[in-house]
Amino acid sequence: MRRLIPILFICFCLAIPSVSTGAQKVHKYTFNITIGKWKILPDVAVKSLMINNQIPGPKIEVTEGDIVEVKVINNTPLPHTIHWHGLELANNQDGVPYVTQDPIKKGESFTYRFVAYPAGTRFWHCHWSTLLHISGGMYGPLIIHPKDSSKDLNKIYNVSQDRTFVIDSIDPEWQEKMLTMMEKMHAMEEKANAKMKMHKMSGERLFSSPEEFVNAVEKEGYKSPYLEPLPKPTYKYHLINGHPYPLTPSIKTKVGETVRLWLINAGNIPHYLHFHGMQFLVVAVDGNTLVNPIELNTVPIFPGQTKDLTLQPKIPGWWAVHDHAEWGSTNNGHFPGGTMFLIGVADKKGKIADYTPK
Structure with missing residues (x-):
């Protein structure tokens, strides 16, 4: 009986309400944390915290009820933990230092294992010195598709393609x-x-x-103030998937097709994305499907928030999408830049008319 209790406890930790734990698919990832230079523009390289030498870090895309296993290896002198933003999971997997676990120190590793629940657009990020480490690049998307296909927004809205855009802001x-x-x-x-x-x-x-x-x-004579106050960052570059415009990803579609956009604001300031030449539907907020979708052409997205949009452009051409808080559309104050990207809409012949400067 004594040996049975720990087994039952482990099963309980992995069990999530309404999610079957039988015959689950297991997705394994390895996160190697390093410090290095990340080139956001050809002439701008920023000392950053990277996971697997990339910013954002690896995308985790699974189905609700699957098991996710992530081995985190710390190759830096700084402590880290990983928090799974928006998930309902066993408490000891939540990634909060000194609340659910000890931080992962230099040369150490820690393996997270949890059931992917609930479905929706989520993300992960470091939870040690969060302001600094997220700005430094320790974040990535976590997409959980619903197990029930009748709740799949891609099927409900007949989506032709889906894209994941993760926003962040930095001060080099x-x-x-x-x-x-x-x-x-x-x-x-x-x-x-x-x-x-x-x-x-x-x-x-x-x-x-x-x-x-x-x-x-102060046990060893380390008197307060323990550190000089941190200076406040002045965010000069605003990134989508690790780069500002014109190196942001673009979307190509055609009239009549539906595009789903997974938007994640991993950064510390809000952005207000305005879509030229089209309306769109906000179909989910923080990964949770809206009963009544909202039709907009400008969407606010706040720190730590995710929003799912579906758009069906009607007019061919290259359309701009940009932060309507204009500082968000600049690189170090110079327009155009920042959280701006283009949507190319092809006509019935499959052509996108290019603008030709005179």
């Missing part, structure tokens, strides 16, 4: 300093031996008193 100079700042923060933890104590989460705080916290971080 601030980000160069960011890694040094993070190294200082890591040094503070080591010098002060300020490892948080885990308490039962029954209304108690992580530290029983403010004095206990102060004593922990």
